[in-house]
Amino acid sequence: MIDPGTATAAAEIGNRERYDAFMDVVANRITTRAFQPDYVVPREHFELIVDAARHGPSGANAQPWHYIVVTDSEIKLQISEYFVSEQARRARLGMKFPTPNYHGMGTAPGFIVVATDFRFIRAFPVLREDDPDSEVNRPYYENAERILLQSVAAATMSAHLAAAALGYNVWWVTAIGQQDAQDAIKPLLDVPDEISVIDIMCFGPPAKPIYKRWKKNLSEIMSWDRYDRSHHLSDEQLEQWIKTKRHRVMYRSQENVD
Numbered sequence: 377m378i379d380p381g382t383a384t385a386a387a388e389i390g391n392r393e394r395y396d397a398f399m400d401v402v403a404n405r406i407t408t409r410a411f412q413p414d415y416v417v418p419r420e421h422f423e424l425i426v427d428a429a430r431h432g433p434s435g436a437n438a439q440p441w442h443y444i445v446v447t448d449s450e451i452k453l454q455i456s457e458y459f460v461s462e463q464a465r466r467a468r469l470g471m472k473f474p475t476p477n478y479h480g481m482g483t484a485p486g487f488i489v490v491a492t493d494f495r496f497i498r499a500f501p502v503l504r505e506d507d508p509d510s511e512v513n514r515p516y517y518e519n520a521e522r523i524l525l526q527s528v529a530a531a532t533m534s535a536h537l538a539a540a541a542l543g544y545n546v547w548w549v550t551a552i553g554q555q556d557a558q559d560a561i562k563p564l565l566d567v568p569d570e571i572s573v574i575d576i577m578c579f580g581p582p583a584k585p586i587y588k589r590w591k592k593n594l595s596e597i598m599s600w601d602r603y604d605r606s607h608h609l610s611d612e613q614l615e616q617w618i619k620t621k622r623h624r625v626m627y628r629s630q631e632n633v634d
């Protein structure tokens with residue numbers, strides 16, 4: 377673990393070697409949904425990965441996260457069964473989203489459940505601390521919820537990058553917002569009532585060849601001084617993207633999208 381007293385050494389500005397080493401990790405953080413089932417993640421790797429999350433930024437420095445490392449294969453299987461049955465339910469109900477195959481969760485060597493404490497929303501700026509449920513507070517609470525979710529995502533992203541830096545492929549699973557999922561997962565892990573499970577991080581060596589997915593060009597996501605509208609989508613174009621492109625960008629390599 378990094379000693380907090382030694383973690384502040386200033387980096388040389390513009391050091392391309394350092395940036396390139398970082399980008400090597402960033403560009404090779406690649407999702408896979410099936411892992412080698414017999415691989416055992418050393419305990420130290422779990423610690424290194426969660427330690428990266430520990431350094432994450434958060435609104436009011438509240439650090440509203442908790443990472444539960446699941447090593448019990450029976451529990452992993454039970455959690456994955458929830459997702460597999462949810463996947464079947466969505467298919468039955470005709471949900472159009474191209475739902476992934478969740479069987480791979482059950483045998484993921486690395487399995488970390490990400491939990492948060494939504495009560496920390498009250499630590500972020502609101503108008504009336506004495507009357508948090510008042511109407512005037514609502515927009516501030518909505519924003520506060522976003523602050524909380526962004527905080528947990530920021531820390532979790534560091535954990536994903538740490539796993540990628542250690543050579544693993546990763547899988548970010550969030551299909552768990554609903555109450556049913558909370559009810560199914562929380563008792564298996566003895567999660568207190570006030571705490572919510574918000575995503576699951578799986579990782580390990582991939583079971584199948586991996587592929588880099590399509591990423592937008594820099595010019596498509598970046599503007600200088602004003603919003604560059606040349607890449608702005610109309611409602612119709614967005615609908616069309618969802619209809620024709622979404623499944624391709626999710627399940628095909630960068631070269632095979634078009």
Ligand SMILES: Cc1cc2nc3c(=O)[nH]c(=O)nc-3n(C[C@H](O)[C@H](O)[C@H](O)COP(=O)(O)O)c2cc1C
Pocket residue numbers: 405406407408409476547548549550551552588589625626
């Ligand atoms: C916030 C967030 C939620 C995600 N939720 C899921 C999910 O529920 N199930 C899933 O299979 N993949 C999920 N993913 C993984 C994405 O599908 C994946 O990151 C995306 O297709 C891009 O591929 P890449 O990670 O290889 O760049 C999620 C990723 C993020 C960042």
